[in-house]
Amino acid sequence: MILYGILWGEDVNPEEIKVCIMRIEGTNCEDETYNACKAAGCNPELVHLNQLTGHAKDRRDLEEYDALAFPGGFSAGDYVRAGAIFAARVKSSLGKEMRTFVEAEKPIIGICNGFQILVELGLLPATDGISKVPTAALFTNDSGRFECRPTYLKNQGGGKCLFTRKIPRGKVVMFPSAHAEGKLMGDNDRFLDRLEENGQIVFRYVNPDGRPSGYPWNPNGSPGNVAGICNPSGNVLGLMPHPERALDPLTAPDWTRHKKKEGDGMAIFRSMVDSLCR
């Protein structure tokens, strides 16, 4: 139906957009992500990795879905490295399907642990295409601690990322951060420059005045205060802070000062739905 809509330039009914929220043991933000998709009007489904690969009774195919979300959590107990086990399992059992999904430019979002998974999968930053081995790492915060608090993010507005189309360039949003391994590191000195040149930097941590800032505004010590990046074609987004925890304005710590209709995080999911409706 969606293909039909796109081919004929008709509006697609958002309810027909199927979002796969992929989980394994230890994923724990799937319900919030589900609610976010639901609130944005599309049709999410919680799917265990085994449903996509094995001979389960409730077998699903990845290609049935129009978008994919890797939610936050502590998949496989964060053993080995955060996200490494989830990524290795996806790569070995679902590698081909994932590649097809990415190359069809369907939206993929990885939040927090999901971002760590996308990096371990080699789907981000993918500056030179999807890589077999990771070309970046989300490493232990400089503080050596789990950092958990609301963070300000400025949309860098490279213009490519389909998840930020509804957020004006330069706008500051507030999403909560909650992670111990969020420092984005690359495999060479030009890593950040190349991300910048390619318009792959989507969010930077800023202070309340909107200026890029170090600790504590940047909770993890990421060089360049980078909080979220996309792939060169803009359909894959990974970010450490949690937009799905900022859906209702009443959960924002400053809700009495800023009367908002909805939480800042909704814009991410609305952008995703919007991009699939066209």
Place this chain on the structure above:
Amino acid sequence: MMAVAEIKIELKKGVTDPEGQNTKKALELLGFKGIRSVRSIKFFEIELESEGDEAVLACKEMCRKLLANPVIQRYSIHLK
């Protein structure tokens, strides 16, 4: 036939090691003096049915596919 492989996953030179640094600080707070540095290293001991070159090759594959991220880590394999 059996081999026990010891796999050490270390941070590459130049990658700061917050766990090591924090541990150093904690040890100093406990009164230990003269600590030059503390590095955190991950160590896996894997029992294998294979041995020799075959075992080493399998371990390399394990490091490549899961145990090490080449951006920040390097690995070494030792058969016991």
